[in-house]
Amino acid sequence: MRHAIAVSTAAFLVAFVGSINPSIAQRKYDQGADDAQIKVGNTMPYSGPQSPFASLGRTEAAYFKMINGKGGVNGRKINFISYDDAYSPPKTVEQTRRLVEGDEVLLLFGALGTPQNAAVQKYLNAKGVPQLFVASGATRFGNYKAFPWTMGWPSTYQSEGRIFAKYILDNHPDPKIGVLLQNDDSGQDRLKGLRDGLGPVAERAIAAAVRHEVGEPTIDSQIVTLKAAGADIVVSFTTPKATSQAIKKMAELGWKPTHLVSATSNAVSSVLRPAGLENAQGLISITSMKDPEDPSLRDDSAVKEWTAFMDKYYPDGDKNDSNTIRGYLFAQTLVKVLEQCGDDLTRENVMRQAANLHGVVLGMLTDGVTIDTGPADYFPIEQVRLMRFTGERWQTFGPVLRGEVGSPE
Missing domain, CATH: 3.40.50.2300 (Response regulator)
Structure with missing residues (x-):
């Protein structure tokens, strides 16, 4: 009898504990x-x-x-x-x-x-x-x-480079490209995407690629170098501060190449406004996000x-x-x-x-x-749209684009 009661009690406790939660x-x-x-x-x-x-x-x-x-x-x-x-x-x-x-x-x-x-x-x-x-x-x-x-x-940065390359080839039959890039993996990744996207014309199309360290106080000399190389297109693969400086320096030089800027450095408030909105007219970039000012x-x-x-x-x-x-x-x-x-x-x-x-x-x-x-x-995000800066805001144009890059081995 005691054994039967013990077994019954144990079974009840198991059922009770399980029923609580x-x-x-x-x-x-x-x-x-x-x-x-x-x-x-x-x-x-x-x-x-x-x-x-x-x-x-x-x-x-x-x-x-x-x-x-x-x-x-x-x-x-x-x-x-x-x-x-x-x-x-x-x-x-x-x-x-x-x-x-x-x-x-x-x-x-x-x-x-x-x-x-x-x-x-x-x-x-x-x-x-x-x-x-x-x-x-x-x-x-x-x-x-x-x-x-x-x-x-x-x-990915390589996707960005590929998409910029496609835009350049579609709109500039004989481009002379100057590239400004930060001297680290992010700059190198973007440059690789650009070269891959340009394909067999890359060596001829890229007139100069100049690097800078993130901590450098100014990139004025790099912009002067790109202008001297005869670039009619500039691609800025760099930080917000350096991108803003590049826009401003080009304006000071009276130099107006087609200018493409990275998605991470296209903020109106921290990049374009400090450079002067009047100097940012016509910039090209990419986005995967809506613009609340649209x-x-x-x-x-x-x-x-x-x-x-x-x-x-x-x-x-x-x-x-x-x-x-x-x-x-x-x-x-x-x-x-x-x-x-x-x-x-x-x-x-x-x-x-x-x-x-x-x-x-x-x-x-x-x-x-x-x-x-x-x-x-x-790679969670693999689609973007091109956009152009006009007036005081960015305006998207064209279809959704993909510049897929496979996972590195």
Whole structure:
């Protein structure tokens, strides 16, 4: 009898525990996540020469504040921990280690810069810590074979170079191209894309390619060199500060080549306005995002939603700064991944869900652009549109374009 009672009691306890909350047994966590929160780490140049990019991190923080105010993701608040790395790779290493080993974050997200992220890529992959939606278009951040814990977000720099090459060949039958590039992997990636896109005419078409260090106070001498080389087209594959200086210097020289500028350096507020809007007329660039200043989008529901977000959660933010839209989209993408993770907040599942985004439409992406990833596709954005600066804003033109570059072996 006692044995029968014991068996019956045990069976009851098992049934009772299971009936209280069946999901408890299914919840899985790694360091940085629990029932209450998800710790997300980030580095950003809040100081130093690239501080204009700081609005990217501030927008992400504002978006997560909004999400937390609505109850978080699957009932968990996002604890966004963002440190200043001053755009210095050694500082990025120091702050990333602090995030992983001190703050014990679940993942790294949206950190800015090619050399900065490259400096911590091997460390994070060795640790098995997701390095998600890197704010750089370098192809190395889509190399799922060598770095399975790393994924970029923007269209790649090589894609940008290819698309610029196509535009040049379609509109300039005998181009003489001068290239201004920052002396690091991001500049080199873009130059490779341009050369690949130009194909057999590359050597003849590129009159000069001049490099500069990110910390150089001025790039005036490089612009003088490009003018002396006889370039009638200039492609600026460089930072916001250097791009702004290049636009201004060309105007001072009375030199008016066709000028194409990188997507990461086309913000009206931090690049074009300091150079003088009158000097920026006719610039060509690319985008994957909507422009809230576009009159045709005045009644667009997504633009209205973004504007309301900015007004409430980031009122000091500059709506003309494309980094605020970029940060908004980055954060939306991470929230989508965390939502898909459900109650399995292990690092392995985070990467599994990041590589499981199919046809994701985000309101502030330009029409026709979607986010798509897979186990063998770590490039979320692969479509863009060309745009031209006219008056006080950018105007898109032409169809959605692709400049796909496969994952490097």
